Amino acid sequence: MKNNRYFLITLVLLLALQAACVKKQDAVPPPVTDSRSLISILKNNFNFSMFYTALQRVGLDKTLEGKGPYTLMVPDNNAFAASGINADSLARIDTAKLRKLLLYHILPQSLPYKAMPQAIGVTFTTMAGLPVYFSQPVPAQNQTQQVGKGIVHINGVTVNAVDLAAGNGYILALSKVLYYPETSIKAYLETRPQYSYFVQALKQFGLLSQLEQPGPFVVMAPTNDLFMQNGIDETVLNGLDTLTYQKKLFNAYILYRQRFFLSDLLDAPISNALGANPGIITPEFVQIITPAQYGGTGGYGIWPLNFRYIQDISWIPPYGDPYIYAPAANFTNPDHQAANGIVHGIGGLVMLPDSARIHP
Amino acid sequence: MKLHKSLFFLLLLAVAGCKKYDIAPLVKDPAYIRVFNDLSNDIDVFHSAQVAPFLTFLMDPKTDGDVPNDAEIIGDYMGIRQLYSLSYPVNEANSSIGTGTLNSGQPGSAPVINLYPLNYEYPGNAHVLTAPVMNGFDLSAWAQISSGKHRIMFVVRPQNNIPFKELASTIRSRVLLDTTVNFEKGEVYTLEVVSRDLDNGKYGLYIRHEQFVHQAFDENKLYIGFVNLSGKKPLDNQQGFGNYIGDNVRISTTYNLFNDAVYATQADVVYDAYPEYKDTYMTTLNTKMDTGISFQPLPLLPESAFFYQGILRSYYAFSNNNVFFGTLPYYSFNLLDADKPVTDPDSRLGYLLRCHRDPSSYNNYSSRDNNRSAPNLNLLVNSGNGYHVYSTVNIMEIVYDRVYTMQLQRGFNNVPKN
Numbered sequence: 001m002k003n004n005r006y007f008l009i010t011l012v013l014l015l016a017l018q019a020a021c022v023k024k025q026d027a028v029p030p031p032v033t034d035s036r037s038l039i040s041i042l043k044n045n046f047n048f049s050m051f052y053t054a055l056q057r058v059g060l061d062k063t064l065e066g067k068g069p070y071t072l073m074v075p076d077n078n079a080f081a082a083s084g085i086n087a088d089s090l091a092r093i094d095t096a097k098l099r100k101l102l103l104y105h106i107l108p109q110s111l112p113y114k115a116m117p118q119a120i121g122v123t124f125t126t127m128a129g130l131p132v133y134f135s136q137p138v139p140a141q142n143q144t145q146q147v148g149k150g151i152v153h154i155n156g157v158t159v160n161a162v163d164l165a166a167g168n169g170y171i172l173a174l175s176k177v178l179y180y181p182e183t184s185i186k187a188y189l190e191t192r193p194q195y196s197y198f199v200q201a202l203k204q205f206g207l208l209s210q211l212e213q214p215g216p217f218v219v220m221a222p223t224n225d226l227f228m229q230n231g232i233d234e235t236v237l238n239g240l241d242t243l244t245y246q247k248k249l250f251n252a253y254i255l256y257r258q259r260f261f262l263s264d265l266l267d268a269p270i271s272n273a274l275g276a277n278p279g280i281i282t283p284e285f286v287q288i289i290t291p292a293q294y295g296g297t298g299g300y301g302i303w304p305l306n307f308r309y310i311q312d313i314s315w316i317p318p319y320g321d322p323y324i325y326a327p328a329a330n331f332t333n334p335d336h337q338a339a340n341g342i343v344h345g346i347g348g349l350v351m352l353p354d355s356a357r358i359h360p
Numbered sequence: 361m362k363l364h365k366s367l368f369f370l371l372l373l374a375v376a377g378c379k380k381y382d383i384a385p386l387v388k389d390p391a392y393i394r395v396f397n398d399l400s401n402d403i404d405v406f407h408s409a410q411v412a413p414f415l416t417f418l419m420d421p422k423t424d425g426d427v428p429n430d431a432e433i434i435g436d437y438m439g440i441r442q443l444y445s446l447s448y449p450v451n452e453a454n455s456s457i458g459t460g461t462l463n464s465g466q467p468g469s470a471p472v473i474n475l476y477p478l479n480y481e482y483p484g485n486a487h488v489l490t491a492p493v494m495n496g497f498d499l500s501a502w503a504q505i506s507s508g509k510h511r512i513m514f515v516v517r518p519q520n521n522i523p524f525k526e527l528a529s530t531i532r533s534r535v536l537l538d539t540t541v542n543f544e545k546g547e548v549y550t551l552e553v554v555s556r557d558l559d560n561g562k563y564g565l566y567i568r569h570e571q572f573v574h575q576a577f578d579e580n581k582l583y584i585g586f587v588n589l590s591g592k593k594p595l596d597n598q599q600g601f602g603n604y605i606g607d608n609v610r611i612s613t614t615y616n617l618f619n620d621a622v623y624a625t626q627a628d629v630v631y632d633a634y635p636e637y638k639d640t641y642m643t644t645l646n647t648k649m650d651t652g653i654s655f656q657p658l659p660l661l662p663e664s665a666f667f668y669q670g671i672l673r674s675y676y677a678f679s680n681n682n683v684f685f686g687t688l689p690y691y692s693f694n695l696l697d698a699d700k701p702v703t704d705p706d707s708r709l710g711y712l713l714r715c716h717r718d719p720s721s722y723n724n725y726s727s728r729d730n731n732r733s734a735p736n737l738n739l740l741v742n743s744g745n746g747y748h749v750y751s752t753v754n755i756m757e758i759v760y761d762r763v764y765t766m767q768l769q770r771g772f773n774n775v776p777k778n
Contacts, residue, residue: 010368114528138408141727260405
């Protein structure tokens with residue numbers, strides 16, 4: 001009986017010690033990777049059928065069976081629909097043009113999410129030879145998105161899914177089709193009839209030819225309708241010249257040495273804190289970009305350089321509103337890319353002729 | 361009986377085989393380091409070329425070509441340092457899911473919660489061997505390293521939860537700083553990543569060989585030393601936006617004592633200045649990145665000044681737009697841009713830094729809320745069956761638009777004699 005007790009005590013002690021021991025973790029099984037090629041993933045996924053059909057048409061499906069690695073930025077069928085492209089219109093696109101567009105959706109490298117820098121406008125060169133611009137939300141005091149949570153924008157287009165792994169690369173699922181960039185902002189504006197008044201105005205003020213230069217520029221473009229709504233028809237437009245009006249009348253629409261998509265205003269929000277820099281200060285005015293983080297789309301407008309004095313006025317019109325040239329305009333048709341910058345269509349004139357008249 | 365013997369033998373084996381903790385090997389001839397990230401710039405569309413302030417600290421890195429992939433010491437997820445840091449780690453086991461910082465500048469004042477790891481410094485919450493008590497100061501916020509030459513590297517990393525070693529090599533190749541530093545045996549060093557010129561993307565490592573372990577400090581005095589760690593004045597500030605404390609900073613101090621009589625009779629909040637400490641000139645910082653701190657003594661008031669009718673006085677506090685003016689005596693420092701002409705000496709206003717906040721809650725607020733304030737320099741401690749007031753030694757580091765307070769505290773074994 002006595003022996004039994006010792007036996008039990010020993011057993012209990014032994015158990016206690018065992019429980020207290022440091023245990024090594026079991027071997028972690030290696031992650032399962034998809035060894036199929038990119039093209040077979042596209043082929044077997046109905047959501048990517050339009051992109052797959054297009055690849056087949058231009059013969060790129062053979063290329064993507066190769067060793068790679070490649071990263072495909074694939075707009076799914078909904079993304080084509082969201083960009084106003086259906087199967088019919090896709091089939092009608094000229095083959096050479098389609099090939100260029102599709103090559104613009106392929107990176108000749110492996111690009112998992114962990115290899116994308118957390119920054120704004122990081123370039124990766126596509127197989128079309130032109131860069132695409134990657135942006136991720138960056139940490140900042142005004143940041144309202146979750147940083148580091150897989151939010152990525154390519155050329156302002158939201159990426160729905162990252163890290164779809166294949167044997168020879170990755171697929172990024174896009175929510176819209178990437179547009180093949182125009183050769184220059186000048187070319188973009190000149191080939192769009194809705195901007196013919198704006199183009200004529202830029203020409204008359206000697207601002208158009210620079211938009212062929214490398215830049216980069218951001219141009220806020222108002223349509224002809226907006227000119228008409230403000231009483232500027234062709235006759236009035238022909239009469240606008242640099243003898244009677246200051247150059248700032250149309251310089252106000254050009255942001256120099258900038259390149260940003262609308263989503264970048266969300267990914268790197270401009271501080272609206274008191275005393276922070278509200279925009280771009282030029283010798284003529286301050287170009288104000290309203291932050292987009294509070295549900296709105298953001299806006300663009302012009303303040304005079306002495307806006308601080310106006311903001312301090314509280315008892316006489318304009319009641320401290322520094323938009324003295326014209327109200328701020330919304331972004332109505334953003335993110336049109338050219339090789340030397342970006343054109344954002346805006347919903348108003350931000351400088352009216354009377355504000356820029358040269359007084360004799 | 362045989363069974364018992366074999367069981368005992370097994371037990372012995374188990375005792376010998378067990379290992380509850382990995383004991384870190386002792387460091388021979390150690391030096392002591394502490395590392396901060398002082399980059400506080402916000403990235404926005406207009407400043408997207410600047411470095412986002414999130415880093416990995418590497419000591420003695422192993423590289424694959426030029427790209428670091430491992431190191432002897434990795435201080436990962438290094439965010440912007442806290443405005444108030446002590447000489448021992450205050451958040452030692454508590455920063456793994458980031459901050460619950462209250463940010464009243466944001467709509468709804470919701471706490472900022474980061475779902476990725478965030479360290480405010482190295483060693484911070486890393487479990488490493490630390491410095492012993494030196495010159496009466498608890499220096500456990502400094503980590504032991506072997507003395508001698510070490511290669512120090514900082515890499516800009518994305519703010520996500522991927523550990524450094526698993527980041528893609530293109531990301532790991534974004535090296536911000538790469539330098540070699542000689543650390544002497546038994547000495548204390550503070551390393552800070554600073555920006556020298558934000559507009560042109562120039563960054564540097566500021567190394568301070570701490571002298572406070574060799575200096576004599578009177579226990580009945582407060583000490584304060586300022587240093588300017590700002591880089592070149594940014595373009596935005598030159599155009600009048602944002603706050604920039606100055607290239608040359610003239611510093612004066614006021615010791616504010618709450619006037620109980622006026623408050624009792626007229627309900628007005630009035631502070632009187634302690635005699636000879638009313639906007640009293642202290643020093644002018646004409647250089648930046650000074651590696652020596654010149655400490656200046658300030659009086660420590662008798663303990664009775666911190667109580668009113670036997671009850672401890674209060675700290676300044678605010679909640680939901682209500683401000684509670686504290687009644688504790690506090691120092692304020694006027695940091696005046698010495699390059700600006702002073703027309704009226706009475707009304708001159710610079711960056712008025714009020715040291716009147718509660719140290720225990722101060723770091724819960726964002727830098728925007730803590731603008732122009734710092735914890736009270738008089739340290740109130742519940743020791744020896746009551747509140748007592750201890751003196752502190754403070755290093756105030758001016759970085760662009762903010763002032764970081766590094767407070768060195770003595771042991772609380774003895775009740776102070778003030």
